[in-house]
Amino acid sequence: EAGVTQFPSHSVIEKGQTVTLRCDPISGHDNLYWYRRVMGKEIKFLLHFVKESKQDESGMPNNRFLAERTGGTYSTLKVQPAELEDSGVYFCASSQWEGPRPGNTIYFGEGSWLTVV
């Protein structure tokens, strides 16, 4: 079974440009999460989808970030316009169920490394 896949694995863009990151969750997982790790900091929550609905987007840093999950399958995270401080690793994760319960494992992708120059 395929895991959580993310594309691109690495991206280098100039300040002011736009980047779109894609995440394909594990098949059948209704819950999809975006997290981000900037240099030297901990992994931080950005937002959570249940199917196509945004359940919690309290971690989104500002309105330059737009996440979508049309059809409740894959998700995209667009950064427009990108700033230097947006550099970091963007992780996508998915789980079958919502919330903390035994057996509800959150699986992570390998991340999309974004460098804004």
Place this chain on the structure above:
Amino acid sequence: QKEVEQNSGPLSVPEGAIASLNCTYSDRVSQSFFWYRQYSGKSPELIMSIYSNGDKEDGRFTAQLNKASQYVSLLIRDSQPSDSATYLCAVYTGRRALTFGSGTRLQVQP
């Protein structure tokens, strides 16, 4: 105060020794606790979850939870060089998503 705190390390132990990784958390309502292992450039991988006070053992790994003191720890027995990685403590807090510590880098010396 950070919601989840870990010593960044590196924690260096000789091969065959017990590695002890610690994590404290600030939100008393937290109910679920997880240890992820992350190799450089790879995805975080869940290795242990614990929901109730006490110890939970899985192979060479033991997770310990003390809700009164708000700490969770991970013991790795018979440490191997392949255990060298960053270990991330994660907690479900008020929101339905994980809050991570900054991770402890473990180095197992052959």
